[in-house]
Amino acid sequence: MTTGLPAGWEVRHSNSKNLPYYFNPGSKESRWEPPQDTDSEALKHYMGQYHTANLRSDLDVQQKLEGKIRCAHLLVKHAGSRRPSSWREAEITRSKDGAMNIIRNYESKIKSGETSLGDLAVTESDCSSARKRGDLGFFGKGDMQTEFEQASFGLKPGEVSPIVETQSGLHIIERLE
Structure with missing residues (x-):
């Protein structure tokens, strides 16, 4: 086929x-x-x-997800990011300070309840997960960059992280499950 x-x-x-x-x-x-x-x-x-x-039994799914968490994030890249391009911009040229100003603005909107991380991620995140409201799905230890993993596993479901810096850029992370 x-x-x-x-x-x-x-x-x-x-x-x-x-x-x-x-x-x-x-x-x-x-x-x-x-x-x-x-x-x-x-x-x-x-x-x-x-x-x-494939349709699997609930037990199979539960075993596969053991030790894994589910998070969404909003990513703002800058010129020094590992891959300074995204679905939004072919070449990202903003400075790290410029990216920090942008993500601080998003952080204040999320904290104030003006908007949610998922709503912002759809239009503003530099990650391809934007189309899924920033949802990265389930992941375990060792699947993500160290700083991202530590911040994610430090959250309880429903909690939102402060700004987290990785080689990919600047993130705000929300633990979903």
Whole structure:
């Protein structure tokens, strides 16, 4: 069965996010969104056939998630970030101080109750998780950068972190589960 993807592209499965993604072994490019020139009808059929969730018993799910937590985050990148680009901007040129001012503004809006982290993440986060309200899904120890992991595991469900700095940029993290 054809995937509907352009030549050189294949569907792979992310272990950390438990989601399919698109990969081109020739160029080493990976992306969450289908590449340009994809036959979306063929891809939809292929994904329905081969990448739908398997129904598992609650016990299997519980065992698989043991020791894991679920968080959402809002990421603001800067020119010194590990990958200074995002779905919002091809090249991020803002300074670290500029990014800090932006995320402090978001932090005050979240703390005041003016908006939620999820609502802000959809339009403002530099992470591809923005389309899922910043939800990163379940992850365990060793799956994330150290600073992010320590902050996440230090939260109780429903709590929001102060600003956390990693190689990826500046984050505000909300523990969901």
